[in-house]
Structure formats: structure tokens, C-alpha cells
Amino acid sequence: MLSILKRRSIRKYTDQRVSDDKVEQLLRAGMSAPSAGNGRPWHFIVVDDKEILSEIPKFHPYSNMLKEASHAIVVCGNKGEEKFEGYWVQDCSAATENILLMAEELGLGAVWLGVYPEKERVMQVQELLHMPNNVVPLSIVSIGYPAETKESINRFYPEKIHKNKW
Numbered sequence: 001m002l003s004i005l006k007r008r009s010i011r012k013y014t015d016q017r018v019s020d021d022k023v024e025q026l027l028r029a030g031m032s033a034p035s036a037g038n039g040r041p042w043h044f045i046v047v048d049d050k051e052i053l054s055e056i057p058k059f060h061p062y063s064n065m066l067k068e069a070s071h072a073i074v075v076c077g078n079k080g081e082e083k084f085e086g087y088w089v090q091d092c093s094a095a096t097e098n099i100l101l102m103a104e105e106l107g108l109g110a111v112w113l114g115v116y117p118e119k120e121r122v123m124q125v126q127e128l129l130h131m132p133n134n135v136v137p138l139s140i141v142s143i144g145y146p147a148e149t150k151e152s153i154n155r156f157y158p159e160k161i162h163k164n165k166w
Contacts, residue, residue, distance in 0.1 A: 003104040006152045010109025011065040013144025017048075018070040022106050026073060026143065029102035033094035039083030042095045045074040045129055045137075052128065056140065059124040063113050063140065070144040073099060074115075074125065079134045089116065092138040099141050109146030112139055 027044055035041070047053055053066045066072055075096045077088030096112055103110035115121045115137040125137040 001152060003101050007100055007104040008150040008152070009111040010144075010146045010148060010150070011111050011142070012147040013065065013068045013070065013109055013142075014147045015068070016070070016145040018108060018143055018145065022108065023071060023073075023143070025106060026099050026102050026108075026141075029098040030073070030075065030095040033091065033098045035083075035091035035094065036087035037083035039081060039087070039091065041078045041081035041083075041088045042092050043076045043078055043135060044095075045076065045131075047072040047074065047129075055128055056125075060113060060115070060121055060140070063142070065111065065142050066113075066140070068144065068147075069142045073141045073143060074129065074137050075099070075139045075141065076131065076135050076137045079136065088136070089138060096139045096141060103141075103143060107145075109144055109148070111142045113142060115139055 023046060030042065030044060031040070048071045053069060053072055056066050056072070057063045075092050077092045079088060082088040082091070100110050100112060115125055122137060125131070126133070131137065
């Protein structure tokens with residue numbers, strides 16, 4: 001089965017560290033995403049410091065898995081680098097999804113943690129990671145070797161398909 005159909009959100013990890021090579025493959029996948037006008041306004045902060053990973057759940061209510069994750073990748077948009085105003089969100093979302101799919105392909109577990117547009121989360125991530133104001137964290141991808149398995153789910157619903165008009 002294709003990775004895109006198998007991918008699930010994995011929130012439990014073993015204590016095995018993800019190699020730098022695999023992290024680079026995840027980043028290469030993120031940077032291979034399409035972007036508006038090929039602007040590629042994304043930047044990525046790789047976090048493997050356990051102290052920093054443990055700080056995020058103090059302000060992000062859905063991020064407790066970061067305490068046991070090997071790494072997190074913070075996907076950010078640089079508003080000064082976007083080719084078309086406002087499209088950084090779509091560009092960085094595509095990069096985030098590519099990272100999730102590559103994680104599945106590499107046998108890793110991952111989950112997308114939303115940051116933007118929650119203003120308080122954005123501010124706290126920026127502060128924690130010493131980010132410039134024009135760079136906005138869109139998501140945090142928690143990465144590790146899975147300590148749980150989840151079956152694929154059929155998410156194809158024909159009733160959501162409309163042809164030519166609603």
C-alpha cells in the first residue's frame with residue numbers, strides 16, 4: 001500500500017534516536033513541496049534538545065508526545081520570502097505534508113501539531129526558538145520511531161465528490 005494511504009498520526013515513540021541522515025531526508029522531502037510561484041518561503045528548525053522539546057507542551061496543549069520524540073521539525077514561513085502575499089501558509093502546509101509522508105516511507109512515526117493561526121502559540125514558539133518576527137511557525141512535526149501501530153483507515157467518501165457543480 002502507498003505511504004499516502006497508510007500514513008497515520010503517531011504520538012507514541014520508542015527511545016531510539018532518529019539518525020541525522022533520516023532527518024535530512026525528511027527535510028529534503030519538505031523542500032520538494034510545491035509552492036506558489038516557486039517562492040519556497042519555508043524554513044525549518046530541527047529540534048532534538050530534550051529541554052526544548054519538553055518546554056513546548058507547557059503552552060501547546062496537544063504536544064505531550066514531544067517529551068518522548070527523538071526530534072521535532074518546526075515548519076516556518078518567512079513572510080519576506082513569499083512570492084505571493086499570504087500563500088506562505090499553503091506552501092508550508094505542503095512542506096509539512098511531504099515531511100509526514102516521508103516519515104511513513106522511512107518507517108518513522110510523526111504527527112502534525114498546528115501552531116499558526118493560534119496567536120499565543122505562534123508567539124511562544126517564536127520566543128522559545130529565538131525566531132525573527134517576520135518568520136511564522138506554521139506547524140511542528142513530532143518525529144520518532146513508532147511505539148504504536150495503527151491500521152490504515154479508508155477515508156474515501158464518494159458523497160463528498162461533486163462533478164461540474166455542487
